[in-house]
Amino acid sequence: MIKHMKEIEALSNEVQNRYETQTSQVGTEILGGHFHLGYWDNTTNDNKSATRKLTELMIDKVRIQPGQRFCDFGCGVGGPAIQLAETKGCYVDGITISEFQYNDACRRGLASSVPDSVRFYHGNALSTPWENETYDGGWFFESIFHMGHANALAETHRVLKPNAELIIADLPLLPHADDLFVKWSLEKGLAVHVHPDQYEALFSDAGFELVSYHDVSDNVMSPLVEKTKELIATKTELLSMHSSPAAIDDALYVYDQMAGNLGYALITAKKKY
Ligand SMILES: C[S@@+](CC[C@H](N)C(=O)[O-])C[C@H]1O[C@@H](n2cnc3c(N)ncnc32)[C@H](O)[C@@H]1O
Numbered sequence: 001m002i003k004h005m006k007e008i009e010a011l012s013n014e015v016q017n018r019y020e021t022q023t024s025q026v027g028t029e030i031l032g033g034h035f036h037l038g039y040w041d042n043t044t045n046d047n048k049s050a051t052r053k054l055t056e057l058m059i060d061k062v063r064i065q066p067g068q069r070f071c072d073f074g075c076g077v078g079g080p081a082i083q084l085a086e087t088k089g090c091y092v093d094g095i096t097i098s099e100f101q102y103n104d105a106c107r108r109g110l111a112s113s114v115p116d117s118v119r120f121y122h123g124n125a126l127s128t129p130w131e132n133e134t135y136d137g138g139w140f141f142e143s144i145f146h147m148g149h150a151n152a153l154a155e156t157h158r159v160l161k162p163n164a165e166l167i168i169a170d171l172p173l174l175p176h177a178d179d180l181f182v183k184w185s186l187e188k189g190l191a192v193h194v195h196p197d198q199y200e201a202l203f204s205d206a207g208f209e210l211v212s213y214h215d216v217s218d219n220v221m222s223p224l225v226e227k228t229k230e231l232i233a234t235k236t237e238l239l240s241m242h243s244s245p246a247a248i249d250d251a252l253y254v255y256d257q258m259a260g261n262l263g264y265a266l267i268t269a270k271k272k273y
Pocket residue numbers: 012015019033034035036073074075076077078079080095096097098101123124125126140141142143146147
């Protein structure tokens with residue numbers, strides 16, 4: 001596991017560069033302002049509906065009242081934050097390390113039906129500009145693995161109010177995932193993954209307790225490669241303008257490795273004190 005501040009800083013710098021790339025920018029456009037893997041069932045028929053569906057599942061887990069404040073650590077271009085504010089009537093502050101994503105999120109927020117309820121920040125989620133005990137809830141939506149769980153939870157603990165709930169969409173290691181995959185994933189995916197049985201201790205050390213663990217691997221990871229192939233086939237022209245065939249093959253290889261070694265879980269934790 002990654003622990004030292006220097007390693008974390010280096011990881012944050014690499015993550016920032018990764019999310020500024022053209023490929024990443026096109027990806028957020030194709031996925032309709034949500035930048036995660038998506039959830040597939042009989043109600044979803046394309047990637048945009050699959051990403052909205054996964055966001056819907058996350059929103060269902062958020063217990064927040066209209067007018068209360070929520071924080072989004074690693075908010076991408078703002079799609080999930082906007083959908084949450086629209087659904088729950090709460091205020092949402094999101095932070096992303098990518099300047100492109102920050103600008104795009106601000107643009108999307110202004111164009112949404114809730115321009116006064118969403119606010120975006122450009123910065124590191126490990127040291128936010130937010131005051132202590134400000135938020136009634138928060139989430140890491142496919143972002144905590146880029147930050148190192150322990151450090152990310154420490155900052156979240158600082159800004160959440162006591163008893164507030166934190167929702168995490170994360171990709172835990174499958175039992176057979178070995179050290180080689182873990183090393184590859186850090187180098188290639190800039191991601192630090194943990195085993196499901198590590199969450200309880202991570203939460204406890206950071207002042208949280210585990211409330212629930214919902215395994216959705218069958219609807220997220222199992223369809224990942226096939227659905228990505230279908231997406232590539234329908235967006236050939238757009239993708240060829242921004243990516244080489246080798247880069248597309250490489251992305252498929254990465255997804256194949258991820259699907260073979262990682263699950264997908266929606267986890268709720270509660271701040272204890
Ligand atoms: C896979 S994307 C998910 C984006 C968004 N949560 C969504 O679901 O649409 C990962 C996000 O984490 C953000 N991120 C990763 N490390 C970060 C850090 N240290 N500080 C702020 N944002 C970070 C990236 O900028 C990116 O927006």
